[in-house]
Amino acid sequence: MKLNRLAAVATAATLTFAGVAVAGPAEAAPRKPGVVVDYAYHTIKQKPKTIRPYKDVFYSNVRWTSLTKTTGSATATRNVNTCVPSCAEGNYKKTKVKLKFNRVRLSDCRKVFSRVKVTVIKTKKTYAHPLPVFAASDC
Template sequence: MPLPRLTALATAATLALSAVAVATPAQAAAPKPGVVADYAYHKIKVKPKTFRPYKDVYYSNVRWTSLTRTTGQATATRNVNTCVPSCADANYKKTKVELKFTRVRLSDCRKVFSRVKVTEIKSRRVSTHALPVFKKPNC
């Protein structure tokens, strides 16, 4: 094989391998969306173990089974304040649930899930809820 042809072949192989090496870390470094872990303080976390999207509801013992740039799935315990005899008494009803997170939006200039589908494990009841998103100018 002539030397110029061999050099061209080696250069092409090097460029192809370097393109693969550059593309893989960039794709892996793409940030995954988080969840507003506390609606009152705008705290955002990726894979939180506990999160409070509303005043009288919080999810604990959250175990993430998958997380991508577009969806997330987890199991958790939903704790709902029954407000009996009053909300200040903090009587919580606990239910084991499956969570499916969708609809990625910007919240305080970070990507978060803005919708969660909640499936009660025992009764298989399904409900879908909006998650808090806080708009910030210039994002």
């Protein structure tokens, strides 16, 4: 039993010194950026279903079509609080939109998208908005 263990250690040492890598646990792939899910909290998720980047605007039914290290694309429903008769009433106007995420920055030591380009599907109007990013603390 001890001889087998000794032989295994010797073989691994020989392969390592010969420049051959010994198969070990797979290294973690670089993480793709996430999105700050709620402007009031520091919650970050990758491919969230709902995004609340501003006080009176949120995106629901988010369906991700692509996500890379530098960009992300999705379709969603934009919900804008009309504030009629008051903002507390929560009357929302819903619009189908396409979302393009870019400008990767660090937020709480994690990569997140810091900008979104919103295209209204019906009218093709395009808007670009910053997304919340929080200062890194003790990375």
